[in-house]
Amino acid sequence: MAILVTGGAGYIGSHTCLELLNAGHEVIVVDNLSNSSIESLRRVSELTGKTIKFYQVDLLNKEKLDTVFGQNNIEAVIHFAGLKAVGESVEIPLFYYHNNIGGTIILCEVMKKYGIKRMVFSSSATVYGMSETTPITENSPLSATNPYGRSKLIIEEILNDLYVSDNSWSIAVLRYFNPIGAHKSGRIGEDPNGVPNNLMPYISQVAVGRLKELSVYGNDYLTLDGTGVRDYIHVEDLARGHLKALKKIMADSGVEAYNLGTGQGYSVLEMVSAFERVSGKLVPYRIRDRRPGDIGICYSDPTKAERELGWVAEKGIEEMCLDAWRWQLSNPNGYQELSNTSSEFENPRLIVM
Ligand code: NAD
Numbered sequence: 053m054a055i056l057v058t059g060g061a062g063y064i065g066s067h068t069c070l071e072l073l074n075a076g077h078e079v080i081v082v083d084n085l086s087n088s089s090i091e092s093l094r095r096v097s098e099l100t101g102k103t104i105k106f107y108q109v110d111l112l113n114k115e116k117l118d119t120v121f122g123q124n125n126i127e128a129v130i131h132f133a134g135l136k137a138v139g140e141s142v143e144i145p146l147f148y149y150h151n152n153i154g155g156t157i158i159l160c161e162v163m164k165k166y167g168i169k170r171m172v173f174s175s176s177a178t179v180y181g182m183s184e185t186t187p188i189t190e191n192s193p194l195s196a197t198n199p200y201g202r203s204k205l206i207i208e209e210i211l212n213d214l215y216v217s218d219n220s221w222s223i224a225v226l227r228y229f230n231p232i233g234a235h236k237s238g239r240i241g242e243d244p245n246g247v248p249n250n251l252m253p254y255i256s257q258v259a260v261g262r263l264k265e266l267s268v269y270g271n272d273y274l275t276l277d278g279t280g281v282r283d284y285i286h287v288e289d290l291a292r293g294h295l296k297a298l299k300k301i302m303a304d305s306g307v308e309a310y311n312l313g314t315g316q317g318y319s320v321l322e323m324v325s326a327f328e329r330v331s332g333k334l335v336p337y338r339i340r341d342r343r344p345g346d347i348g349i350c351y352s353d354p355t356k357a358e359r360e361l362g363w364v365a366e367k368g369i370e371e372m373c374l375d376a377w378r379w380q381l382s383n384p385n386g387y388q389e390l391s392n393t394s395s396e397f398e399n400p401r402l403i404v405m
């Protein structure tokens with residue numbers, strides 16, 4: 053029996069595939085490679101010495117997705133596939149809704165056809181909107197401030213409706229806080245397209261000399277040093293959270309949301325200092341205006357995940373920064389130099405279907 057991972061070639065997906073393989077699961081990946089490279093999966097199979105079956109399939113292509121389910125003995129799905137750039141979602145909302153919501157509906161329809169009713173879904177802390185109270189629990193009010201966030205909220209509601217219609221579904225909705233870092237080997241990591249929007253890849257690219265300076269968006273928030281506070285979580289801790297959620301959905305039916313965060317907030321300037329400490333590099337920065345739509349403080353209450361999944365984040369910010377830096381140093385241009393068809397080595401363990 054295999055686990056199907058949609059979006060498995062992406063940042064969080066590739067780290068989760070690695071954890072799944074190391075835990076002895078059979079892994080099948082479906083990804084259209086719209087925001088990733090097959091090289092990530094080649095490296096995951098290299099790191100684990102295990103086989104991955106890969107289908108370059110778009111979730112919107114129901115016929116091809118059906119073939120994937122027809123050809124394999126799938127027991128559960130971990131669903132990462134989606135578009136995630138907030139700014140872009142404001143510019144092309146219909147495309148975001150079509151891809152994220154449409155893709156999820158088609159996936160659920162095919163799962164239903166094959167009687168596979170177990171899913172772990174990638175949601176986001178963005179569903180808490182401009183939440184004013186911290187720490188944020190799963191019962192905090194939900195809202196969306198942009199089409200990306202709204203697509204996550206709508207998908208959560210669709211999954212709830214699906215469960216109401218058929219109580220044999222078993223779904224874990226994981227609300228990630230701010231995933232950063234990389235696998236400690238430095239072989240897989242975050243590879244954003246163009247200039248990064250998010251803090252940690254931006255800091256890494258300044259430190260490596262690819263970007264000139266960091267813009268710190270606002271120093272007049274009600275925080276220790278005035279800069280925004282977030283709950284950064286190591287991507288390996290996050291990946292482990294998926295295995296715990298998988299275990300839960302194998303045992304119980306229902307639909308439950310879980311915060312995956314550390315419960316600890318750090319400011320932008322604290323992150324800059326931690327990064328400078330571990331890398332030995334200076335990260336020049338300039339204070340700018342607040343970024344529209346940003347909130348001052350956002351961190352999780354992760355106790356539900358600890359209580360019900362037996363999961364806690366273990367890695368601190370220095371390890372997150374060190375691992376992000378190792379990845380950046382050994383892959384200054386990400387996976388970019390390697391095309392989706394060539395590789396620095398042939399890997400017979402990656403089976404491209
Ligand atoms: P990512 O872009 O690296 O991975 C997403 C993958 O999905 C990519 O490989 C992309 O090619 C694939 N994809 C997109 N649309 C597809 C489609 N229609 N069919 C098949 N494949 C498709 O992003 P990530 O950071 O790994 O995020 C994974 C998930 O977690 C996303 O759903 C994202 O919204 C969510 N999330 C991410 C963060 C974050 O900060 N990285 C935070 C909260 C939630």
Ligand code: UD1
Pocket residue numbers: 138139176177178228229230231249250251252254266267268269270279280281282320343345346350
């Ligand atoms: C972003 C996304 C959000 C997503 C979350 C987790 C936006 C607007 N929101 O939010 O949907 O759920 O990531 O992945 O993109 N900062 C700087 N300079 C920079 C970049 C960021 O000062 O160049 C600051 C921000 O103002 C914020 C903090 O760093 O205080 C973190 O920013 P970022 O990494 O973009 O994450 P979020 O704002 O939490």
